[in-house]
Structure formats: structure tokens, C-alpha cells
Amino acid sequence: FPIVVAIVVSLLLPPVAALMGCLCMGNLFEVSGVTARLSDTAQNALINIVTIFLATGTGLTMSGDKFLRLETIEIICLGLIAFAAGTAGGVVFGQIMRIASGNKINPLIGSAGVSAVPMAARVSQVVGLKDNPSNYLLMQAMGPNVAGVIGTAVAAGTMLAQFGG
Secondary structure, eight states, X not given: OHHHHHHHHHHHOGGGHHHHHHHHHHHHHHHHSSOHHHHHHIIIIIHHHHHHHHHHHHHHHOOHHHHSSHHHHHHHHXXXXXXHHHHHHXXXXXXXXXXXXXXXXXXXXXXXXXXXXXXXXXXXHHHHHHHOTTOXXXXXXXXXXXXXXXXXXXXHHHHHXXXXX
């Protein structure tokens, strides 16, 4: 699956090839079963190091007069609205799927479709457990969660291809 996704998305949207390649490589580390040390490093130490360097690099290039602007607050508010709309839309479509399947699908799965991996899936799991202690949704919630990541990467690649970057 990760190899096919990387090839198809890279052929369709070359600007997103590096992002999808890294995402699929991490997935391949995990599912192959023969790269346990690489998988553990990628999940723990490497992701923490990359996050620290990315945050530090971004912070060093931002000055207060450029960051504290009305446009920045507008972008943050738009992101919050998009996140809320994505979650609400996922729950609504989850309800539609529940009705269409004859109550076989838990509508909380739809809330995990936003690309906040793995937090959105974990939230679906916790909310499901509060309603029913035997309700384990984490693995089923990770499917739409990863699909949200792939969709976000494809959308970003499309925007890069359309508007340059």
C-alpha cells in the first residue's frame, strides 16, 4: 500500500512527491516488520529532533512585527474554522454512513478524518469509550485519519502546482 500510494500520488502531483515519500517510507518501516530499530527511531527520536529544528528555524526567521499582525490572527481563525468544519462534516457523514449501513458504523469514525494524526483518532477513541467502555475505535479511526493526511498532502501538492512555490 505505501509503495503504490507513493508512486501514484508522485506521478499525479510531482510537487508533493517528497512529502508523500516520507509519509509512505515511515509507514513502510512500521508494516515491514524487519526495520524495528528504524521504525522506533523514526517514531520517537527523529520526529522529536525534526520538530525541534523546524520550530527553532521558523522561530528564528519570525520577528515580532511580522508575526503580530491582523493577517496572522485571521489565518489562525480560518484554520480553526476549517478544523471545526472538517470534524463536524466528518461526524455528519459518519451519521449518514451509520444510517446507510443499518447501525454497523460508529459515526465517531468520521471525526477522525481531519489530518491531526494521531490525535483525532485518539479523541474518537476516548469519546467512544466514555459512551461504551467496550467500544474500541482506535484502529478503525486511524483509517480515515491517515486518509485525511494523504488528502491534505494531495491538496497541498495541488495548490503548489497551481500557485507555484
